[in-house]
Amino acid sequence: MRRRHRMEPLRLLPLLLVLLQCGASAAPGGSGDDAGSRSFTPADNFLLDCGATTAVTMPDGRAFKTDAQSAPFLSARDDVRASVPAARGLPSPLYLSARVFSDDATYAFQLTRPGWHWIRLHFYPVNTTQFDLTQAVFSVSTDDYVLLHSFNLGPGPDGSPPTWALKEYLINATAPRLSLHFSPQRNSVAFVNGIEVVSAPDELVSDSGANLFPVGPCDGLSGFAYQTAYRLNVGGPQITPANDTLGRTWAKDTGFLQSRSAAESVSVSPSVVQYPDGTSDLIAPNWVYASAVKMADARVGARNFNVTWNLDVDPSFGYLVRLHFCDIISKALNDLYFNVYVNGRMAISGLDLSTITTSLAAAYYKDFVLNASLAMDRITVQVGPMNEDTGAIDALLNGLEVLKMSNSVGSLDGEFGVDGSRASSAGGGSGRKAVAAVGFAMMFGAFAGLGAMVVKWYKRPQDWEKRNSFSSWLLPLHAGHSSFMTSKGSWTGSNRSGAYGNLYSSTLGLGRYFAFSELQEATRNFDKDAVIGVGGFGNVYLGHLEDGTTVAVKRANPQSDQGVIEFQTEIQMLSKLRHRHLVSLIGYCDENSEMILVYEYMANGPFRDHLYGKDLPPLTWKQRLEICIGAARGLHYLHTGSAQGIIHRDVKTTNILLDDSFVAKVSDFGLSKDAPSMGMHVSTAVKGSFGYLDPEYFRRQQLTDKSDVYSFGVVLLEALCARPAINPALPREQVNLGEWAMQQKRKGQLQKIIDPVLEGTINLESMNKFAEAAEKCLADYGVDRPSMGDVLWNLEYALQLHDAAPPTPPEKPAAAPPAAPSPDEHKAAAAAAAAAPPAQSPAAAHHPDDNSGSTAAADDLIAQIAGMKGR
Known part of the structure; x- marks a missing residue:
């Protein structure tokens, strides 16, 4: 059984931004209907039109009963019903009546099934002769959480008339009864127009370590209460509760865009949206994923800008930020890579939706928990291009949700809990029952x-x-x-x-x-x-x-x-x-x-295993080119993908792994170093693998990114020749692959040492361009070597040359069975074999661990590298 870890109480600090991956959304295999998701029947569904005398049906079809029907929900010492015949600008008849309390009052709901529940409170200060509800100041709480503290829905700061308000909360109700307490301040009253207490799906907030990234197992999120601060349908129209199975409203995002000229709205039919297997389509309706904002043309020379959304928040609380993505703009897989930023920080580097979801127009989302104090009361979300040659220069966002998290005393409004305790950290955000993250003292x-x-x-x-x-x-x-x-x-x-x-x-x-x-x-x-x-x-x-x-x-x-x-x-x-x-x-x-x-897990293992040493089907020339290109992209990202860059320091074919589709991925970063500033180097003890070491790095013990370039040049030769970088069993001049291959290239005889299985299947121009790239990588001095970006360009060109004119393998005539040797011939062959030095079969020459037949060359090699610590 998986062991769960008890966490310290959360004290969200400035600079805290914890990334949680909860998976993608939607019904298994389904594309959704026009309503956006599968049917969800809540176990509890209390809909109350407070103060009304008769039931009312909302425009979205939901039926609200009076708060006196069916069950005695309300317990109050002094309450008054208030209603008006009509009012302009209200979204529904729910706001035409209210229940007013001049003393403490409680609504109690017996729950069929404890767990996550929506609590939606509707407020509008209806005109009454008895009370001026625009002056009402009151608090609302459950038994565990403060929802509203000293709340007032009066005129706006500029004297504008009061408007209606909907406050939406998501509470993990663990008791069989859920109570809502209304407490007016002294000499004031409390009121409410409508109440919704509705069961919510468990998958809305994941609390399972199996789906969290990258922080691992935790049981913290279920201990918080949440209040919806923003729920935006990015790039699309407002989505009403009628088009959301869970009765949510998704507002338009246009009012939050920093620069509308940098953003372009796109949309597709909701029916094309797919949901990966094993995930929930209740996270967001397909209407959300069917629209997006992408980078606009903006009429600039280089599309090097971000699309930005600014959201004002209360800096005294932590926030759960949920970003929804669905690639509805690409025409092919693996063409869109982009970065995501939160509060100016890199949140996701090189987001590749097609790799994650394995298809286009597939729903996906990521969650972040952050303290907004760093942003001075604002959360900023940005998407922008990677600024490297990885495909289309674009970025998108489909949906954006921001949920306020309860603080250390269980409050969503103010610094005091239901028992009067005071929050110990204004910047914190921890539910009283939560066990998550890091304590301040720690x-x-x-x-x-x-x-x-x-x-x-x-x-x-x-x-x-x-x-x-x-x-x-x-x-x-x-x-x-x-x-x-x-x-x-x-x-x-x-x-x-x-x-x-x-x-x-x-x-x-x-x-x-x-x-x-x-x-x-x-x-x-x-x-x-x-x-x-x-x-x-x-x-x-x-x-x-x-x-x-x-x-x-x-x-x-x-x-x-x-x-x-x-x-x-x-x-x-x-x-x-x-x-x-x-x-x-x-x-x-x-x-x-x-x-x-x-x-x-990389199903096809190391690149080396498919070149030599294992009894595996040989790779075609095109496969080898594509694998080398993939590895070059990974190294190019290492060198340039961050402000400082990273040097791998152990590039070799065993550290290039292949997934089930033979996509190459660089691995093993145990020796990696942060790259130095431009024109500088890192002085460090020499580490790496024999045969791949940059000779300049070995001589001077000064590391640069060109050391990786040298090692990658050896990898290219391994791909071409299908033999180890070092094989002491071979004659002296052939032990080191890099030296041997370059000698043969200078003599114009490189074709004689390439992998025999490539004979007749390799385009000569493609091979020459490939060998040219390897030769440049193996230059004695780093300053003469190309960057990984240049190497990548040459390899892609070699692939284009091959695709333009792939050779047709020659048909080999069937070999006649050999004649049996005569006794004299057999004796002569045996004598010749005894007198000659041991020959190397292709398999023996290619095996990385085969040291049989070692000659003085092996001793000479060991003498050369004496005192050097290899990996």
């Missing part, structure tokens, strides 16, 4: 433990922000668990007070935290039959999580040279990287003495 202790480092960060916040992308300052909901190591072999275990562990756990986006027992179950107790790979860090196991997700589980070997630093680096790097051609980190485990990383 964070303070973590920072205090770092002393001067904290001072340095606070003195230079801009530099710190430049060095860290969005995910690196996320506060995970399970940060109460902190068990990172202080040094190799020294573990803090489950220590919750270690300063180093707390800081790391609470300031970096670490991914989902897995209990060791979960991973034992997923891998059948790390069964040796589940091993799918072995590396310097340890074994990689095939695992199956409880929700059916297949994962790759990399478990550290205690005797490995690689340890805590690589473990932390891998998590830190992958937590702030998100790209179609980088392997995604799902989570980690550092329980007791374990270092375990959990990745998305």
